[in-house]
Amino acid sequence: MRSLLLAVTLCILPCVLGQCNGTNCNLPNCRCFDDVNAPGKLQASSIPQIIMVNFEGTITKVNVAFYQQILQETNPNGCPVKGTFFITDEGTDYATVKTLYDQGNEFGISSIKGTTPASSTAWINEFKKVQSALVQVGLKSGDIQGVRVPQLIVGGTDQFIGMGSNGLTYDSSCVSAGYSDAPTMIWPYTYDFVPGVKCDIGNPPDIPFPGVWQMIMADLHDINGDKFPCAVPSGCRNITTKRDAFDLFFTAFQAHYTGKRTPFNMVIDPAFAANTDLRDGTIEFLQYVRAAFGDDVWILPMTKALQWIKTPVPLSGVKTFQPWGCS
Numbered sequence: 068m069r070s071l072l073l074a075v076t077l078c079i080l081p082c083v084l085g086q087c088n089g090t091n092c093n094l095p096n097c098r099c100f101d102d103v104n105a106p107g108k109l110q111a112s113s114i115p116q117i118i119m120v121n122f123e124g125t126i127t128k129v130n131v132a133f134y135q136q137i138l139q140e141t142n143p144n145g146c147p148v149k150g151t152f153f154i155t156d157e158g159t160d161y162a163t164v165k166t167l168y169d170q171g172n173e174f175g176i177s178s179i180k181g182t183t184p185a186s187s188t189a190w191i192n193e194f195k196k197v198q199s200a201l202v203q204v205g206l207k208s209g210d211i212q213g214v215r216v217p218q219l220i221v222g223g224t225d226q227f228i229g230m231g232s233n234g235l236t237y238d239s240s241c242v243s244a245g246y247s248d249a250p251t252m253i254w255p256y257t258y259d260f261v262p263g264v265k266c267d268i269g270n271p272p273d274i275p276f277p278g279v280w281q282m283i284m285a286d287l288h289d290i291n292g293d294k295f296p297c298a299v300p301s302g303c304r305n306i307t308t309k310r311d312a313f314d315l316f317f318t319a320f321q322a323h324y325t326g327k328r329t330p331f332n333m334v335i336d337p338a339f340a341a342n343t344d345l346r347d348g349t350i351e352f353l354q355y356v357r358a359a360f361g362d363d364v365w366i367l368p369m370t371k372a373l374q375w376i377k378t379p380v381p382l383s384g385v386k387t388f389q390p391w392g393c394s
């Protein structure tokens with residue numbers, strides 16, 4: 068009773084009523100969405116520019132051949148780069164999933180067949196089914212941490228109940244045009260305090276989920292005209308040539324790199340990867356940033372990026388940062 072009272076006094080009331088700040092929310096397990104400092108209060112010049120290349124949907128032998136071509140670079144510590152795959156269960160070739168996992172890629176969950184569950188129970192079952200399929204083929208359940216929901220329609224509290232019930236610790240579905248330019252971009256943050264950022268599509272949880280992260284995505288921008296924001300590359304207008312694809316990603320990269328060096332969450336949707344010119348532009352972009360920006364640019368799966376965010380080390384020490392070693 069007494070300890071319950073203490074718990075209520077220490078957490079639940081401030082968590083619901085208080086403002087997130089540096090007194091009640093600190094790394095490694097809590098970060099306020101409006102924290103103006105980088106993790107570790109590092110200056111931009113001491114921050115590795117993280118690029119997280121991520122894919123979503125059904126995994127087949129055909130599209131994996133495209134994805135493998137995109138993941139050919141090497142990080143500054145000599146380790147081959149890996150991506151993050153958010154799986155749609157229906158139609159997925161799980162033998163291919165296991166091969167990619169054994170090569171060090173990260174797997175998360177998208178959905179069973181691309182539709183949005185309608186209740187907390189449905190979310191629980193949705194995540195459970197895809198997680199079981201991954202575990203059944205040999206993935207460690209503890210390695211499955213992340214979620215990217217269909218059409219980026221963030222499912223509010225019900226989605227986060229479904230995640231919590233299945234031990235999932237981050238969502239990467241929130242895209243917000245208000246946080247998509249160099250001066251406004253923000254770091255991933257936790258839901259110890261809500262609601263955080265208002266996502267452009269769907270809703271964040273309206274009750275706290277302590278220690279659960281949002282790997283927020285900055286919009287890309289059209290490369291011409293009014294440079295309207297676009298959530299995923301296939302949604303950006305008039306991107307038809309290899310050069311367009313390169314420019315689309317490089318413009319977004321520069322906003323991150325010359326700005327606060329927040330992680331670049333680089334979504335490669337299946338249609339984009341399947342188009343030879345757009346795929347080649349994507350490959351060229353990754354080759355270029357690794358070649359041109361020396362040891363500053365690191366291409367990592369999301370959980371590895373999150374390990375740095377939780378326990379940051381300055382750029383000068385990242386080559387020996389243990390979680391980023393070859394696994």
Ligand SMILES: *[C@@H]1O[C@H](CO)[C@@H](O)[C@H](O)[C@H]1NC(C)=O
Pocket residue numbers: 081084085086087088089090091
């Ligand atoms: C942080 O918020 C808590 C609870 O809302 C408050 O008691 C504390 O004074 C705040 N600290 C700072 C540094 O603003």
Ligand SMILES: *[C@@H]1O[C@H](CO)[C@@H](O)[C@H](O)[C@H]1NC(C)=O
Pocket residue numbers: 289290291292293294304305
């Ligand atoms: C896209 O291309 C069309 C046709 O060439 C052009 O009219 C339009 O202005 C372009 N839009 C953007 C955003 O570049």
